[in-house]
Amino acid sequence: MTLHRRQLFLPLVLLFLLGSALWWRPARQPAERSRILMGTVVEIEVLDPETAQTRSAIDAAFAEMARIEALMTPHRPDSDVSRLSSSAPFTTPAPETQTVIAAGAEIARQSAGAFDLGLGRLIQLWGFVDGTPQRPTDADIAAALVGVGPGDVVVSNGQVKKSRPDLQLDLGAIAKGYAVDRAVDVLQKAGIRHATVNAGGDIRLLGDHDGRPWRIGIQHPRQPQAVSATLLLSDVAVVTSGDYERAFDIDGIRYHHLLDPRSGLPARRCQAVTVVAKTAMQADALATAAFVLGPVDGLALLERLPDVEGLIVAADGKTLLTSGLAERVQWP
Numbered sequence: 252m253t254l255h256r257r258q259l260f261l262p263l264v265l266l267f268l269l270g271s272a273l274w275w276r277p278a279r280q281p282a283e284r285s286r287i288l289m290g291t292v293v294e295i296e297v298l299d300p301e302t303a304q305t306r307s308a309i310d311a312a313f314a315e316m317a318r319i320e321a322l323m324t325p326h327r328p329d330s331d332v333s334r335l336s337s338s339a340p341f342t343t344p345a346p347e348t349q350t351v352i353a354a355g356a357e358i359a360r361q362s363a364g365a366f367d368l369g370l371g372r373l374i375q376l377w378g379f380v381d382g383t384p385q386r387p388t389d390a391d392i393a394a395a396l397v398g399v400g401p402g403d404v405v406v407s408n409g410q411v412k413k414s415r416p417d418l419q420l421d422l423g424a425i426a427k428g429y430a431v432d433r434a435v436d437v438l439q440k441a442g443i444r445h446a447t448v449n450a451g452g453d454i455r456l457l458g459d460h461d462g463r464p465w466r467i468g469i470q471h472p473r474q475p476q477a478v479s480a481t482l483l484l485s486d487v488a489v490v491t492s493g494d495y496e497r498a499f500d501i502d503g504i505r506y507h508h509l510l511d512p513r514s515g516l517p518a519r520r521c522q523a524v525t526v527v528a529k530t531a532m533q534a535d536a537l538a539t540a541a542f543v544l545g546p547v548d549g550l551a552l553l554e555r556l557p558d559v560e561g562l563i564v565a566a567d568g569k570t571l572l573t574s575g576l577a578e579r580v581q582w583p
């Protein structure tokens with residue numbers, strides 16, 4: 252069979268159009284994926300050119316976060332946290348859980364007990380984890396605080412020790428940050444150089460954004476659609492804790508999930524705290540610690556620690572910054 256020139260023309264034109272369409276595809280199309288993990292939306296954005304390898308690295312990063320969640324969630328009876336919270340003797344959780352508890356115990360020490368790993372019973376009582384949030388009675392709060400205080404949970408010689416057998420652990424203020432760090436580690440080991448992992452406000456930045464810093468908008472604590480500041484950052488973690496994230500009102504009083512271990516009540520001195528640090532684990536725990544300490548002691552803590560910066564919105568709406576952040580902030 253012979254083909255006439257006219258019969259060849261159309262397929263050639265189509266081939267040309269298809270070829271140029273492929274050619275003109277933008278080279279840098281960030282790969283973005285999200286999944287629900289640890290009770291929040293986790294987003295991974297990779298700027299490196301999308302290949303089969305980047306796609307499988309993102310899947311592996313999500314899988315790693317799910318593995319960490321399974322160890323540290325209070326929702327599964329077989330998690331390390333549930334087993335450590337039961338009165339039955341169990342002292343040797345996975346190395347990852349030990350790492351997180353040791354880091355949390357250090358921040359408990361640095362914050363003079365404003366951060367506490369032994370608040371499981373209190374958090375359960377307030378119903379923030381599951382069930383309907385409610386204002387507990389003072390007697391119930393006092394009972395939930397028995398055994399809580401500096402040094403109530405420590406790791407020594409690879410063993411987790413509690414102040415009392417019935418003390419219950421909660422890693423809600425630190426485990427999400429650790430999971431973000433693990434995800435970044437997986438991406439980095441797969442050769443990815445520019446990415447962000449965001450677990451509902453627990454963010455870690457890998458590399459920079461096309462030779463410039465990433466621009467991270469910090470949500471305004473009282474205007475959900477507005478930002479209170481924009482931070483220009485690369486290769487760090489940035490984590491925000493706010494009283495607007497999980498809260499309820501009774502008779503005009505706002506109750507939220509950041510609790511002062513000394514009173515058992517929501518901490519009242521801040522609206523939001525953002526911490527910049529090398530790891531999301533440290534930033535996550537310090538954001539909660541500084542929130543509970545309040546603007547004066549909280550800012551002093553963030554200022555005192557090396558490689559740590561922060562932005563605090565106090566209860567009266569005033570914003571305070573650590574000295575190292577001034578050159579990296581843009582106001583709206």
Ligand code: ADP
Binds near residue numbers: 423425451492493496
């Ligand atoms: P989220 O990002 O989910 O808002 P945060 O990092 O702000 O979490 O931490 C809040 C969680 O930490 C609470 O839901 C509770 O599980 C736990 N928590 C609350 N108060 C404290 C505290 N003073 N010390 C340690 N953990 C706390």
Ligand code: MG
Binds near residue numbers: 424425534535536538
């Ligand atoms: Mg936190």
